Amino acid sequence: MTDTEHTWSEAESARFRKAGHWEGVTFGARLRRAAADRGDRVALVDGDRRWTYADLDAEADRVAHGLRALGIGRGDRVVVQLPNCAEFVLVWFGLQRLGAVPVHAMPGHRRREIGHLVRVSGAAACVVPDRHARFDHRELMRSVQEENGPGRSPRTVVVVGEPGRHSGFVSFKALREASPSPHALSAPGADDGGAGPGDVALLLLSGGTTGLPKLVARTHDDYAYNARACSEVCALDERTVYLAVLPIGFNFTFACPGVLGTLMAGGTVVVAPDPSPQTAFALIEREGVTLTSLTPPLVTHWMDEAASGSWDLSGLAVVQVGGARLPEEQARKLGPALGVTVQQVFGMAEGLINLTRLDDPEDLRCTTQGRPVSPDDEIMVVDSLGRPVPDGSTGELLTRGPYTPRGYYRAEEHNRTAFTPDGFYRTGDVVRQLPTGHLVVVGRIKDQINRGGEKIAAVEVEEQLLAHPAIIAAALVGVPDERRGERTVAFVVCDGEAPGVREVAAHLKGRGLAGFKAPDEVVQVPGLPLTAVGKVDKATLAKESLQR
Ligand code: OOB
Secondary structure, X not given: OOOOOOOXXXXXXXXXXXXXXXXXXXXXXXXXXXXXXXOOXXXXXXXXXXXXXXXXXXXXXXXXXXXXXXXXXXXXXXXXXXXXXXXXXXXXXXXXXXXXXXEEOOOXXXXXXXXXXXXXXXXXXXXXXXXXXXXXXXXXXXXXXXXXXXXXXXXXXEXXXXXXXXXOEEEHHHHHHOOOOOOOOOOOOOOXXXXXXXXXXXXXXXXXXXXXXXXXXXXXXXXXXXXXXXXXXOOOOOXXXXXXXXXXXOHHHHHOOHHHHHXXXXXXXXXXXXXXXXXXXXXXXXXXXXXXXXXXXXHHHHHHHHHOOOOOOOOOOEEEEEXXXXXXXXXXXXHHHHOOEEEEEEEEOOEEEEEOOOOOOHHHHHHOOOXXXXXXXXXXXXXXXXXXXXXXXXXXXXXXXXXXXXXXXXXXXXXXXXXXXXXXXXXXXXXXXXXXXXXXXXXXXXXXXXXXXXXXXXXXXXHHHOOOOOEEEEEXXXXXXOOOEEEEEEEEXXXXXXXXXXXXXXXXXXXXXXXXXXXXXXXXXXXXXXXXXXXXXXXXXXXXHHHO
């Protein structure tokens, strides 16, 4: 199987090229051109450190040179698990320069998620911090290597910070300093390792509904279009200063329009080391930030801090909110509270991005989740039998288009049900489409919980709950929560007394699961209710938990 098997047919590709969506330029080549066109403009800011486009280009060469010396080359996958820091961007472009493929991991991922990413992608290397949020990522890498057996992947670990005593771990500093000079790579393929625009440029992690998360392979052509289409809707230009508040590897932060959209428009990306309003507001003042993106749970904190009146946020023009449904009331308050235009973003790692337009009437901006960014995004709203519903009725959203690949990466079996035979992705989201084309997200049919933008596949957690000696049956359910939109409740059937929330969290942590997947509440029940066809009746469980 080739990695580009789930991309578009030759006829469709020709259509997207002809329409001008796909420009036929790799990310490595784009950076080279940007350095030539606007080398002295500031591209990236992290604390006191600044990189112009020329610096970023030279840095990509240095990193590429160092990685190449470690045996990494075109097509190799490299898991990047870094917190918000400039190194994420430097490593990302260093990999692009080699034609290698970054796999975007989240800082909160642990042994189970990282081990899975490494195995599915067949990663040659991982790039991690030494420690972050009181967690030692070197230990995590060591246990992944151990789990995969002697000599198994990842064979190389690059550490931003202190590599420690682990043999074979390389420091990022040493790696980049080993380069003899900037522009050390020699032609041909000096810009992108000889990668083609239709090749896979990166792998994104899907929110997931299955026991093990799926990966989405995005090509240079499609992902650049994703970023550019969003950037056009947001009217970005060289004056744009984007603040990366959410995890930088999250598709929303990275390319909707985010980091890539800003760099492609000639603007400046500022990295926020944490999402607190205090940190962000200080950067907004100092750097003249014009655009940022948030998930709904951050909105309240930001409004509270803005109300203190001690910050000058006058440069900030647009705040995007997405990843989970933004309640209308908050949408209406946020604009005036921060003195900005609020833009709703309904997107997915699988492709399709919807944005409210900056000049949409206020009602549309506050009550809808936007409309597709590309004129060639196809939308279908269907009933449970897959038949289109009448206009304006609710149903499952299916989509196909120039930046929505036709299948998950190396997931043949899952693809048979996740996509229709004619290539539409079944989002699992229940929506209603207005005559203006705007979508309103009203619910979900996929077995996934959206905890304020953090996606949790119920089965993944249930499988691990069953590994607890006292738990006989388990169902993870999302119930409404004021702050996060949803919180998780684990209903468990036990032999004897049920473990408490803390014990369950410790158990899941011991199983290597990311911390945000631990249930917010554990409820013991004598048995799980079943539907007429014998599935666990999660709707009834959710209702019961509300009545408690
Ligand atoms: C973003 O991407 P993912 O892959 O973490 O999650 C996608 C899912 C969607 O299928 C939907 O269920 C939910 O997250 N979602 C929203 C939403 N935005 C995403 N549900 C309601 N309202 C919204 N505004 O979450 C993502 C990727 C790119 C840009 C923005 C978000």
